[in-house]
Amino acid sequence: xxxxxxxxxxxxxxxxxxxxxxxxxxxxxxxxxxxxxxxxxxxxxxxxxxxxxxxxxxxxxxxxxxxxxxxxxxxxxxxxxxxxxxxxxxxxxxxxxxxxxxxxxxxxxxxxxxxxxxxxxxxxxxxxxxxxxxxxxxxxxxxxxxxxxxxxxxxxxxxxxxxxxxxxxxxxxxxxxxxxxxxxxxxxxxxxxxxxxxxxxxxxxxxxxxxxxxxxxxxxxxxxxxxxxxxxxxxxxxxxx
Numbered sequence: 274x275x276x277x278x279x280x281x282x283x284x285x286x287x288x289x290x291x292x293x294x295x296x297x298x299x300x301x302x303x304x305x306x307x308x309x310x311x312x313x314x315x316x317x318x319x320x321x322x323x324x325x326x327x328x329x330x331x332x333x334x335x336x337x338x339x340x341x342x343x344x345x346x347x348x349x350x351x352x353x354x355x356x357x358x359x360x361x362x363x364x365x366x367x368x369x370x371x372x373x374x375x376x377x378x379x380x381x382x383x384x385x386x387x388x389x390x391x392x393x394x395x396x397x398x399x400x401x402x403x404x405x406x407x408x409x410x411x412x413x414x415x416x417x418x419x420x421x422x423x424x425x426x427x428x429x430x431x432x433x434x435x436x437x438x439x440x441x442x443x444x445x446x447x448x449x450x451x452x453x454x455x456x457x458x459x460x461x462x463x464x465x466x467x468x469x470x471x472x473x474x475x476x477x478x479x480x481x482x483x484x485x486x487x488x489x490x491x492x493x494x495x496x497x498x499x500x501x502x503x504x505x506x507x508x509x510x511x512x513x514x
Contacts, residue, residue: 311488314376316353321345322366322378323358328510329381329478332360340506341379341480348496367391373483377493384477385429393484397477398497399504401457403430404473405439406466408451413469422453430455433473459507 323342325332331339337358349356359366359375363386366378371391378392388394405422407413414420418438424430424447431441434455441455448454448464457476461468480497482490 311492314352314354314489317355318357319345319349319352319354319377320357320359320375322369322375323360324363324366324378324380325360326381327514328507330379331510338510340503340510341381343506344497344500345377345379347500348493351496352492367481370481370483376483376489378481382479382481384479386479388479388481392481393486393490394479394481395490395494395497397479398494398500399478401459401476401478402472403433403455403475404458404461404468405434405453405455405471406461406464406468407453409465409467411451411467413467414453417469417471420453422455423447423450424455430474437471437473457507459504460511462504463508463511 323330323337327339329339329341330337331342345356359369361369363378363380363382366375366380367388368391369375370378378388382388382394384394384397386394405417416438417434420439421442422434422439423444424434424441426443426445428441428443431443434441439453439455444450447456454461454464454466455473458468480493482493
């Protein structure tokens with residue numbers, strides 16, 4: 274004979290499964306199965322996933338902003354399409370993209386990002402060059418041997434700086450100290466740094482599309498290849514922060 278406790282567990286377990294199923298459905302925030310030909314996207318809707326990563330994507334009280342938001346808004350205007358924005362983490366967005374629940378994901382993705390397993394990245398549309406700059410009025414050193422260089426706390430350039438003989442110093446307040454900084458050229462120009470000749474690293478910037486969407490990929494890539502003045506736009510966005 275079953276005990277009272279086991280009987281209660283048996284009775285309520287199906288109810289718990291139903292509740293979990295309902296919660297799972299309620300948490301699905303993306304369109305389902307939006308695979309469609311390019312002809313249906315013209316004059317229709319674009320479902321764009323985005324994660325905040327200034328100045329590429331910025332979440333403001335007035336809505337999305339940033340370089341890649343501007344790029345996609347221009348593309349949608351050319352297509353006479355409206356945009357549905359979907360905010361989430363990069364990992365969640367790429368997973369949704371792999372199930373064809375989104376048309377595109379943006380957020381400062383690079384070729385170093387782990388996008389290829391879940392998505393089809395575009396060809397690089399812009400290259401961020403990591404250089405070393407010094408404040409205005411400060412002599413540019415002839416080499417980096419023994420030079421302290423501030424870098425973002427989370428970075429991928431410290432090892433390359435050490436190879437140049439520099440001493441990387443991670444700081445959350447980049448640009449507030451009167452010393453050398455390693456960061457992309459657009460950031461250095463926006464903060465009025467004098468730039469030296471050392472290219473420490475590069476980032477190849479891409480956007481992510483569903484795999485197999487060849488006509489859509491071609492349309493996006495053509496738009497990216499023709500988009501003007503990216504370096505200057507990045508400087509403007511960074512200077513305005």
